[in-house]
Amino acid sequence: MLFLLLASMAVLPNSALPVAIATCHPQEDSIDELFADDEPDGCRKCDHRGVNDCKLHGKMTELEHAAVFCSQAAACKKCFGALLIPCEKCEGGPESRVMYERQGRFEHRLNQPDPCRDQFKREIVRVEGEHFVVQIDAHKLRNGKSKTDAHLFAHLMLQEAEKAALLFEGHFPDVWYTGEKPRIWFWGKVDDHLTAMHHVLGASGSGDFKLMGPAPVSTASTPSDHLQNKAKLVAMLGVHSAIHLLLDNACGEVWLGQQKAGWFDAGAAHWYEMQLFNQTLNYCIDEVKLRANFKNGQWFVHVKNHLATHSEPILPAMLRKMTGHLDVEDHPFSWSLFDWLVRAHPDKTTDLLLSLKAKRSSRAAFQEVFKWNVARVEQEWRAWVAAEYPSKNPKPRKKL
Numbered sequence: 592m593l594f595l596l597l598a599s600m601a602v603l604p605n606s607a608l609p610v611a612i613a614t615c616h617p618q619e620d621s622i623d624e625l626f627a628d629d630e631p632d633g634c635r636k637c638d639h640r641g642v643n644d645c646k647l648h649g650k651m652t653e654l655e656h657a658a659v660f661c662s663q664a665a666a667c668k669k670c671f672g673a674l675l676i677p678c679e680k681c682e683g684g685p686e687s688r689v690m691y692e693r694q695g696r697f698e699h700r701l702n703q704p705d706p707c708r709d710q711f712k713r714e715i716v717r718v719e720g721e722h723f724v725v726q727i728d729a730h731k732l733r734n735g736k737s738k739t740d741a742h743l744f745a746h747l748m749l750q751e752a753e754k755a756a757l758l759f760e761g762h763f764p765d766v767w768y769t770g771e772k773p774r775i776w777f778w779g780k781v782d783d784h785l786t787a788m789h790h791v792l793g794a795s796g797s798g799d800f801k802l803m804g805p806a807p808v809s810t811a812s813t814p815s816d817h818l819q820n821k822a823k824l825v826a827m828l829g830v831h832s833a834i835h836l837l838l839d840n841a842c843g844e845v846w847l848g849q850q851k852a853g854w855f856d857a858g859a860a861h862w863y864e865m866q867l868f869n870q871t872l873n874y875c876i877d878e879v880k881l882r883a884n885f886k887n888g889q890w891f892v893h894v895k896n897h898l899a900t901h902s903e904p905i906l907p908a909m910l911r912k913m914t915g916h917l918d919v920e921d922h923p924f925s926w927s928l929f930d931w932l933v934r935a936h937p938d939k940t941t942d943l944l945l946s947l948k949a950k951r952s953s954r955a956a957f958q959e960v961f962k963w964n965v966a967r968v969e970q971e972w973r974a975w976v977a978a979e980y981p982s983k984n985p986k987p988r989k990k991l
């Protein structure tokens with residue numbers, strides 16, 4: 592009885608969905624109607640859930656539950672990605688709603704355009720989280736002593752990027768975003784990366800690439816010298832790029848890296864990479880990449896010692912640079928100044944971001960938000976580093 596009802600409700604138009612979807616599941620409005628008065632309470636066979644778990648996802652089950660969408664899960668012949676199947680012994684229960692909502696979401700996502708699939712004429716693993724969409728076409732990445740396939744890696748990559756986004760939102764609690772969710776692409780073949788960059792994104796060039804703006808994308812190939820098909824290194828770049836793209840669209844679409852606030856843009860990208868991996872290996876200009884393992888990407892001790900033994904001011908010159916103009920030596924200081932901002936002054940972070948997004952110079956933004964000139968900022972930052980930084984760097988993480 593109930594399922595017949597669902598099938599007829601499913602053809603109701605839903606204004607929230609921009610594309611017509613051939614559907615056999617109820618959409619959100621009809622789910623609300625369905626459960627408005629009288630929620631069915633399942634039976635003993637399903638533990639009064641109204642549903643049973645789909646058993647076809649094995650060790651991926653937990654990662655699947657954490658994702659908003661996964662193209663591989665969507666291909667499941669039994670649950671179509673919902674991870675739950677209706678209990679055959681009853682008319683549903685409290686978890687039926689979860690199942691229908693997930694089914695509806697998966698159908699909607701499956702019908703969304705996928706420019707990579709269109710370009711390559713094949714399915715490319717796509718996993719979506721709250722903040723990012725990850726697409727992976729690299730099938731053999733080494734992760735410690737084992738290997739990941741594209742599907743597992745896409746979930747692990749997404750998990751790291753989402754962790755970084757949650758930390759970011761802990762630092763900037765009132766943040767809002769414009770534009771689409773940033774997309775993170777990795778290709779197992781250099782040629783496919785180039786095809787994606789040239790023909791899908793319409794960009795030129797040959798190295799890693801980030802498209803800023805309302806539909807942000809980062810694309811790279813995994814066999815490159817600096818990634819070596821290693822899952823951890825690929826994920827570190829993914830997290831680094833994810834933060835650049837997220838920040839670009841946070842509190843208004845302004846790329847701080849092109850303003851005189853490159854330290855904030857680069858410092859943030861390094862910070863979340865460092866926080867998750869105890870190491871930061873990615874830089875955003877090609878010349879710097881040649882020396883990408885500056886101090887092995889472990890910077891606490893370097894910054895502490897450098898500041899203790901060099902008294903000439905660092906910030907007056909650094910605060911004026913764009914991301915691409917930062918010297919390799921500026922990167923640890925940019926990271927550290929961002930570290931000082933988010934850890935020593937958590938009540939000022941959003942105001943400083945807003946001031947920079949309003950295209951004020953770093954100098955003017957510090958003056959506005961902290962009422963401090965650059966010399967005072969430098970003095971406070973140095974004192975905090977001297978007091979807070981450890982005399983030994985934490986050990987880099989070994990694998991994902």
Ligand SMILES: [Zn+2]
Nearest residue numbers: 634637678681
């Ligand atoms: Zn049941």
Ligand SMILES: [Zn+2]
Nearest residue numbers: 655661663664
């Ligand atoms: Zn999946």
Ligand SMILES: [Zn+2]
Nearest residue numbers: 645647667670
């Ligand atoms: Zn399934």
Ligand SMILES: [Zn+2]
Nearest residue numbers: 857860874875
């Ligand atoms: Zn960067």
